[in-house]
Amino acid sequence: MTKPFDDYKGKLPELILTELEEAAKGLKMPEARKMLAKALEQYENNQAEPGEAVGIVAAQSIGEPGTQMTMRTFHYAGVAELAVPQGLPRFIEIVDLRREPRMPIMEIHLKEKARGDEKAVIAFAESLEDVEMSQFADIEENFSKQTVAVRFKEEKLEEHGIDMEEAKKQIEREVRRRAKEREGASLVFEPGFSTLRSLRRFADRIKEVKLCGIKGIRKAIVLPEKDGSGWFIKTDGTNIKAVMELPEVDPTTVYSNNVREVEEVLGLEAARNALIKEAKLVLDGQGLNVNPRHVMLVADVMCYEGEVKAIGRQGVSGSKASVFARAAFEETVKHLHNASIKGHSDNLSGITENIIIGQTIPVGTGLVKLGMKE
Amino acid sequence: MEESSVYINGKLVGFHENGKELVDNIRKKRRASELPIELNVAYYPDVDEVYINVDGGRARRPLIVVQDGKSLLTEKHCEALQKGKIAWDDLLKEGVAEYLDAEEEENAYIATTNEAVNDEHTHVEVHPSLILGVITSAAPFPEHNSAPRVTMASAMLKQALGLYQSNFNVRMDTQAHVMHYPQVPLALTKQSRIIGAHRRPAGQNLVVAIMPFYGYNMEDAIILNKASVERGIGRTMFYRTYTAEERRYPGGQKDRFELPNPEIQGFRGEEAYRFLGEDGIINPEAEIVGGDVLIGKTSPPRFLEEVGELSMIEEKRRENSVILRHGESGTVDAVMITEAPTGNKLVKARVRTQKIPEIGDKFASRHGQKGVVGLIVPQYDMPFNEQGISPDIIMNPHAVPSRMTVGHVLEIIGGKAKSLSGKDFDPTAFEPTDYEGMKRVLLENGFRPNGKEVMYDGKTGQKITAEIFVGVTYYQRLKHLVSNKMHARSRGPVQILTRQPTEGRARDGGLRFGEMERDTLIGHGASMLLLERLLKESDLVVELVCEKCGSIAVEDQIRKKKYCPVCDSTDVQPVEMSYAFKLLLNELRALDISPKLKLEDRA
Numbered sequence: 022m023t024k025p026f027d028d029y030k031g032k033l034p035e036l037i038l039t040e041l042e043e044a045a046k047g048l049k050m051p052e053a054r055k056m057l058a059k060a061l062e063q064y065e066n067n068q069a070e071p072g073e074a075v076g077i078v079a080a081q082s083i084g085e086p087g088t089q090m091t092m093r094t095f096h097y098a099g100v101a102e103l104a105v106p107q108g109l110p111r112f113i114e115i116v117d118l119r120r121e122p123r124m125p126i127m128e129i130h131l132k133e134k135a136r137g138d139e140k141a142v143i144a145f146a147e148s149l150e151d152v153e154m155s156q157f158a159d160i161e162e163n164f165s166k167q168t169v170a171v172r173f174k175e176e177k178l179e180e181h182g183i184d185m186e187e188a189k190k191q192i193e194r195e196v197r198r199r200a201k202e203r204e205g206a207s208l209v210f211e212p213g214f215s216t217l218r219s220l221r222r223f224a225d226r227i228k229e230v231k232l233c234g235i236k237g238i239r240k241a242i243v244l245p246e247k248d249g250s251g252w253f254i255k256t257d258g259t260n261i262k263a264v265m266e267l268p269e270v271d272p273t274t275v276y277s278n279n280v281r282e283v284e285e286v287l288g289l290e291a292a293r294n295a296l297i298k299e300a301k302l303v304l305d306g307q308g309l310n311v312n313p314r315h316v317m318l319v320a321d322v323m324c325y326e327g328e329v330k331a332i333g334r335q336g337v338s339g340s341k342a343s344v345f346a347r348a349a350f351e352e353t354v355k356h357l358h359n360a361s362i363k364g365h366s367d368n369l370s371g372i373t374e375n376i377i378i379g380q381t382i383p384v385g386t387g388l389v390k391l392g393m394k395e
Numbered sequence: 396m397e398e399s400s401v402y403i404n405g406k407l408v409g410f411h412e413n414g415k416e417l418v419d420n421i422r423k424k425r426r427a428s429e430l431p432i433e434l435n436v437a438y439y440p441d442v443d444e445v446y447i448n449v450d451g452g453r454a455r456r457p458l459i460v461v462q463d464g465k466s467l468l469t470e471k472h473c474e475a476l477q478k479g480k481i482a483w484d485d486l487l488k489e490g491v492a493e494y495l496d497a498e499e500e501e502n503a504y505i506a507t508t509n510e511a512v513n514d515e516h517t518h519v520e521v522h523p524s525l526i527l528g529v530i531t532s533a534a535p536f537p538e539h540n541s542a543p544r545v546t547m548a549s550a551m552l553k554q555a556l557g558l559y560q561s562n563f564n565v566r567m568d569t570q571a572h573v574m575h576y577p578q579v580p581l582a583l584t585k586q587s588r589i590i591g592a593h594r595r596p597a598g599q600n601l602v603v604a605i606m607p608f609y610g611y612n613m614e615d616a617i618i619l620n621k622a623s624v625e626r627g628i629g630r631t632m633f634y635r636t637y638t639a640e641e642r643r644y645p646g647g648q649k650d651r652f653e654l655p656n657p658e659i660q661g662f663r664g665e666e667a668y669r670f671l672g673e674d675g676i677i678n679p680e681a682e683i684v685g686g687d688v689l690i691g692k693t694s695p696p697r698f699l700e701e702v703g704e705l706s707m708i709e710e711k712r713r714e715n716s717v718i719l720r721h722g723e724s725g726t727v728d729a730v731m732i733t734e735a736p737t738g739n740k741l742v743k744a745r746v747r748t749q750k751i752p753e754i755g756d757k758f759a760s761r762h763g764q765k766g767v768v769g770l771i772v773p774q775y776d777m778p779f780n781e782q783g784i785s786p787d788i789i790m791n792p793h794a795v796p797s798r799m800t801v802g803h804v805l806e807i808i809g810g811k812a813k814s815l816s817g818k819d820f821d822p823t824a825f826e827p828t829d830y831e832g833m834k835r836v837l838l839e840n841g842f843r844p845n846g847k848e849v850m851y852d853g854k855t856g857q858k859i860t861a862e863i864f865v866g867v868t869y870y871q872r873l874k875h876l877v878s879n880k881m882h883a884r885s886r887g888p889v890q891i892l893t894r895q896p897t898e899g900r901a902r903d904g905g906l907r908f909g910e911m912e913r914d915t916l917i918g919h920g921a922s923m924l925l926l927e928r929l930l931k932e933s934d935l936v937v938e939l940v941c942e943k944c945g946s947i948a949v950e951d952q953i954r955k956k957k958y959c960p961v962c963d964s965t966d967v968q969p970v971e972m973s974y975a976f977k978l979l980l981n982e983l984r985a986l987d988i989s990p991k992l993k994l995e996d997r998a
Contacts, residue, residue, distance in 0.1 A: 080914070387922025
């Protein structure tokens with residue numbers, strides 16, 4: 022970094038500095054200095070004051086326009102889109118950090134040379150779809166003979182270009198048994214189970230045999246890339262890990278709306294970004310104008326402990342430091358009892374605790390204290 | 396499986412090889428009066444079940460039977476009905492009309508009008524407006540209004556003050572309102588007449604002008620003409636009945652109606668009992684205010700055998716009188732002495748108060764157009780027309796377009812026309828409206844057919860540039876009176892347990908500074924204000940806390956000594972805290988948790 026910019030290191034964030042340096046190209050020294058001074062002034066003006074109750078402000082800033090968000094779930098007409106929960110239900114899903122969203126969606130962009138041909142992309146998308154045996158064959162258990170018969174639907178197999186012999190072998194591999202009869206389009210197993218339940222369980226296992234595709238992907242549709250460079254795939258059901266390993270796929274652009282999955286596969290920072298992105302998506306989708314910094318604060322709170330935590334009893338609110346604050350939220354008796362058993366003390370550093378005992382709260386005017394010389 | 400199951404009054408009684416045929420036959424026989432007309436039968440083809448109902452409590456409605464695409468009610472019937480040769484019951488006997496319950500209605504296909512009848516129909520409505528319920532049919536011109544407004548009108552009809560019962564004079568209702576001069580609506584629907592609503596009216600026909608009035612009728616507020624109010628518009632009498640019973644207690648003791656003795660525990664002072672007779676019951680026509688005793692009553696002490704001074708068992712009775720609610724006043728209307736079902740002596744006293752419309756009282760037309768009185772204007776300040784007529788009510792024009800209550804506008808014109816001519820314009824739903832007739836009447840009587848009039852500002856005398864829409868509409872005074880709701884407090888009673896202010900108007904309570912209000916103060920960082928709201932103005936206490944062991948200490952005022960009852964230390968400090976928190980500490984102790992407070996100097 023050059024001279025005047027060096028002086029501002031530590032005063033301004035690095036990102037802003039590099040941006041400014043870029044913008045200052047062709048400027049004379051005094052002008053650049055002037056610009057930097059102005060930038061610093063702006064930057065400092067925009068910082069939150071010490072003692073500002075940023076959490077409450079964020080909560081209110083999301084909550085106030087959020088009351089206008091209806092419970093309405095919006096469905097698109099047509100085949101080319103998936104019905105996604107929007108508005109309040111989706112927002113709740115995000116902050117509750119549900120293990121699987123009601124409509125898990127993945128966006129897969131292909132490598133540049135693979136994305137051009139629509140037909141090829143469609144074929145690739147279809148190959149992702151997770152197909153189970155039950156769609157290609159009637160599977161019936163016969164209790165009197167203690168057999169399970171698989172009768173293939175030949176047209177269906179052909180439609181998906183699956184070889185019957187391959188399918189038969191696949192089933193045998195999965196159930197680790199050889200079929201008693203394998204004539205023509207049928208396959209009969211005699212697993213040797215005597216109870217009704219185990220026989221039925223065996224049949225269910227056959228039904229679930231995967232013929233092709235990636236686990237968890239129920240449906241894949243092909244949509245044009247926004248920049249017109251070709252086509253990309255949107256799926257119902259997610260599995261980033263498996264998809265990223267495919268050679269056709271550009272692994273840097275695979276995206277899932279399942280925050281938990283993003284955290285597991287890509288890590289905490291990615292999950293934080295996913296949280297922000299998904300929350301913004303909901304708010305923008307409802308036409309609500311919320312400053313992204315509020316959303317970012319929520320995401321930060323959910324992430325700062327090193328793993329993504331939901332907002333609620335199980336997550337953020339349940340892991341507050343203060344006994345009183347936790348007891349005031351939910352499961353009062355549980356927290357009080359635990360605290361007494363373990364002999365916890367409450368340092369009264371938060372807001373809730375201080376309201377409970379009747380002291381000034383440590384924000385705003387209550388933050389300043391008068392010190393005395395010994 | 397092939398046989399249909401047959402249920403009578405919900406109980407399976409048997410099977411029939413052809414349910415459909417069975418049902419058809421039952422209906423035929425009912426129409427031929429071979430089966431009771433109270434019987435209803437329904438067939439469910441999807442589950443092949445027949446439901447026959449003859450029990451009580453089924454709401455049923457009348458319909459005219461249609462056969463082969465033709466209504467069975469013929470011209471002949473109508474003529475005979477008009478001449479009085481036959482009656483409705485004869486139609487039922489003949490099978491021309493019948494009553495269906497909700498279950499049989501599922502099998503019916505009902506045409507709304509005679510003209511709409513086709514081959515598939517099984518019934519036709521007696522009148523198309525019968526698709527509406529009893530309450531909704533009382534609203535005029537509902538087919539000209541938007542559905543939500545009709546719903547609201549139906550809801551508010553039930554809150555309108557009027558002559559709710561003609562024997563109100565001898566009734567002892569806990570709360571009752573009776574309107575002084577109720578009127579029969581100019582726009583009265585057919586159903587209203589049938590149910591007798593014109594004999595128990597709940598409202599008055601008022602002259603309404605639709606115009607803004609210096610901002611005092613913003614947000615649905617309405618302006619009342621003071622002269623009209625003084626002439627008795629919307630005036631009601633409010634009755635409240637107070638009850639007391641001479642209850643018996645275990646041990647043979649009982650309450651006693653009497654003039655309480657000044658010695659008694661909780662004596663209210665001579666003043667409060669000044670209207671009571673010897674029997675401890677108030678005299679009728681006494682003018683009383685809140686806090687005055689209506690029924691003097693004493694109860695036995697709460698705990699038996701309280702040992703008084705001189706170690707004598709003293710019978711000290713408690714004062715337990717019934718008093719007039721605080722903030723209310725009125726005249727004792729009637730007193731009734733009777734016996735409770737338990738055999739105890741029972742006294743009821745009814746107090747009446749005149750409620751004159753005031754700012755904040757709720758009024759509504761029958762179109763879901765409700766509003767609160769925003770201002771009562773002297774007649775000389777009200778706008779007037781060339782004949783010197785000034786309206787009783789001024790309603791804001793903004794109340795109309797977005798709510799699409801065209802029926803309201805129609806009722807205003809129709810009411811104006813009817814009050815000029817006496818000619819009735821039927822406001823029943825789906826009844827064709829004679830718009831031209833209304834216009835003609837207005838024109839004939841020197842008014843403009845569109846209902847607008849040239850008006851003059853009462854304050855300046857200047858002509859108002861816009862023409863004002865004026866007419867006559869039925870207005871209802873709704874039971875929400877400010878005088879029964881208004882409440883504020885600065886200081887007042889607190890709860891015993893928490894020492895926080897009580898809740899609710901009846902207990903002279905505070906207004907809750909709730910969680911969201913708390914959040915706003917936190918958001919502003921207004922720490923001191925928050926402390927004032929939540930602590931200083933609520934349940935602040937100064938408790939002594941032991942510096943050594945952290946438990947609550949006590950002060951022995953006789954020996955002038957402050958000490959800790961747990962560790963006997965005298966190092967105790969006064970600490971400001973909320974009483975609720977002190978209570979929490981005690982409750983924790985009750986839970987076998989011993990909380991300790993660590994004291995620090997306030998930095």
